[in-house]
Amino acid sequence: MARGYNAAMPDAATALLKRLSDNSAPYRDPLAQVNWNELGTDSDWLPESALSLYGLPEYDKFSAAVRRRLSQYEFINVMQCGLWLESVFLQRLTRRLHPGLPRAEYEYLLHELREETGHSLMFLEAIETSHLPLPPGVWRAPRLADFIARHAPAGGALFWLAAVIAEDVPDKLNRCLRQYGDRLHPAVRQICTLHVVDExxxxxxxxxxxDLLLAKNGALRKTMLAATGRLLLRQLAEVFYFPPAVFYELAGLPRGAAWRRLALKNPTRRRFVAQCLAPTLRMLEGSGLRAGH
Ligand SMILES: [Fe+2]
Ligand SMILES: [Fe+2]
Structure with missing residues (x-):
């Protein structure tokens, strides 16, 4: 691809964008990478200890079929969360594209848009390949996080804070899942790996x-941003790690709302979530935003 950066000596921000674009240039289409034939519903998609009800005495009484279906619906929930966040990213990043944008940023945004589009197509394909019923409207975005993601002033610290959290929470979940190695379904592992590389x-x-914007913010503004970050983190963790009540019912567990409440109080699940979120908290702290969960 022709480069044509007009700055003779790019500053640090331009150099970073150029490096990121160079790394994105050999594009790998997720639709062509995942072995879709493997993604049948006759195998577990997630290991048991990655499920929201694992560790509860009730879980031990579930049939193998219910556990399997739960593992599939819990990963479908993760992908639904991804579709929601990526749809917002795509809309907001697309609006940043205009002819006056510096060349390096314009190019990088195009790479990121292409990658996010590929992820969403991958999620759609995975859900469709499963042939599992998913009635329209059963998955809903959390209101506050959705509002902030859609309406935070473009290019401001709140917008980028929301972007960092919305990308880091799913990324760390993908990384936690990948640690299971062979115990994770191979096609699910491919999906997580392709996502982690781009993210x-x-x-x-x-x-x-x-970080550039935070350097210009005072202590009070940082405290306010940290408080909003905590709320965002809590809402995102709740939707990613605790599927909607209907998903429990679809997996064969009637009275899904009661199961979801049990999952939310499940100490084993809380530990799993805390472990996965720990790097996100450390990263926010590193940016001067204490975001204890
Ligand atoms: Fe993505
Ligand atoms: Fe992303």
Whole structure:
């Protein structure tokens, strides 16, 4: 691809964008990478200890079929969360594209848009391949996080803070799942791996923007941002790690709302979530935002 950066000596921000674009240039289409034939519903998609009800005495009484279906619906929930966040990213990043944008940023945004589009197509394909029923409207975005993601002033610290959290929470969940190695369904592992590779660049970009803006903010503004970050983190963790009540019912567990309440109080699940979120908390602290969960 022709480069044509007009700055003779790029500053640090331009150099970072150029490096990220260079790494994104050999594009790998997730639709062509995942072995879709493997993603049948006759095998567990997630290991048991990655499920929201695992560790409860009630879980031990579930049939193998219910456990299996739960593992599939819990990962479908993760992908639904991804579809929601990526749809917002795509809309907001697309609006940043205009002819006056510096060349390096314009190019990088195009790479990120292409990658996010690929992730969403991958999620759609995975859900469709499963042939599992998913009635329309059963998955809903959390209101506050959705509002902030859609309406935080473009290019401001709140926007980039929301972007960092919205990319880092799913990324750390993907990384936790990948640690299971062979115990994770191979196609699910491929999906997580493809996502992790691209997200590392997206998070680097969003963090660089956030840190630049935070350097100009005073202590009071940082305290306010940290408080909003806590709320966002809590809402995102809740939707990613605790599927909607209907998903429990779809997995064969009647009275889904009661199961969801049990999952939310499940100490084993709380520990799993805390472990996965720990790097996100450390990262926010590193940016001067104490965001204890
Ligand atoms: Fe993504
Ligand atoms: Fe991303």
């Amino acid at each position: 590392a660049r997206h998070i680097t970009f969003a963090r660089s923007r956030l």
